[in-house]
Amino acid sequence: MIRGLFILFLKNPILIWCRSFYNGCKLLWRHRYKNLKIHYNVHIGGTILGMYNTFYDNVEVRNCSVGSHVYVSQNTIISNATIGSFCSIGANCKIGLGKHPINYLSTYPAFYSNRKQSQISFVKENHFEEIGRVVIGNDVWIGSNVTILDDVTIGNGAIIAAGAVVNKDVSPYSIVGGIPARHIKFRFSIEVIEKLKQFKWWEKEEKWLLENLNFFTSEKGVDEYLKKNFDETNII
Incomplete structure (x- = not known):
């Protein structure tokens, strides 16, 4: 109960704004020579940034490497990814959010992970590699509402159509779309x-x-x- 009340306290709009402002100031100061531009409530951690990058409202980037001249539109979450330069990433995208085993008796993490995503864990050590790496090349355009699963590589110059779910590698300069994403044509x-x-x-x-x-x-x-x-x- 106490933990639940504490979480509600942390989600107070005024507190969220204060944290966003404070974290934003720290982020801009840390990258003050890189011409970084951020909007409201941007969270970037464990990430290497290039030059002239722009992150719009409510963007979260964790454990990534981002080249130069990349923009990420609002409400996008990116984890454990390597991103090239001159990439355009649309709104509401989910990139590299982890995996669950499909051939184990259960997909529930308490049985194979000690990270306690669901408060408890039945194991003391990890029995499944939950986190993969997404590699996005240079000059890639990712439309809005795209999901890119772990261990996927997007080639240079590729285009991912809005709403696609990408579960396998994408060739350079190809256009893919759909659920799951399929090759449409080469540019x-x-x-x-x-x-x-x-x-x-x-x-x-x-x-x-x-x-x-x-x-x-x-x-x-x-x-x-x-x-x-x-x-x-x-x-x-």
């Missing part, structure tokens, strides 16, 4: 994708990006890049 031809894999524009310096904005501002940009660097035309 470009296989020949173009192979050349874009070599390109790795997300590793370029900001000066190069500014000098070559024409590659990014129209549908012809990919073709123009290939003409300039591979001496090929109209292969998309």
Whole structure:
């Protein structure tokens, strides 16, 4: 009873605002040289951040590595993930939230985990690896309401359609959607994708990006890049 009352106290709106403000100030100070931008009630812990990242309202990021120029929309939770640069992550996403065994007698954690998620545990040591790692490449667009399960790798340039549940690896520059997520199509031809894999524009310096904005501002940009660097035309 006392614990329940204490939890209710912690969820008092005024206390939540005060904690959010205090934690936000600490977070911004800790990353003061990284041009970090956070909105209301953002929680980031055990995480390495790159430059120019933006986190919107009620975002939680735990035990992650996040590249540069990434934004995460509101009400998204990310745990135990490695995220590349220039990624767009939509609202209400759930990424890397842990696993339950499907071939054990029970899926209930008290029988295989000593973490006491349900107050008690019947075992003294863990008998199942509950936490996997999600790897998200560079220039990945994840739509709203997407769930990505543990141990999944999302390739560079991929697009995850809104509402998808991703339970297996996604190839670079592919578009997937549905429950479970299925391959819809590739963004470009296989020949173009192979050349874009070599390109790795997300590793370029900001000066190069500014000098070559024409590659990014129209549908012809990919073709123009290939003409300039591979001496090929109209292969998309």
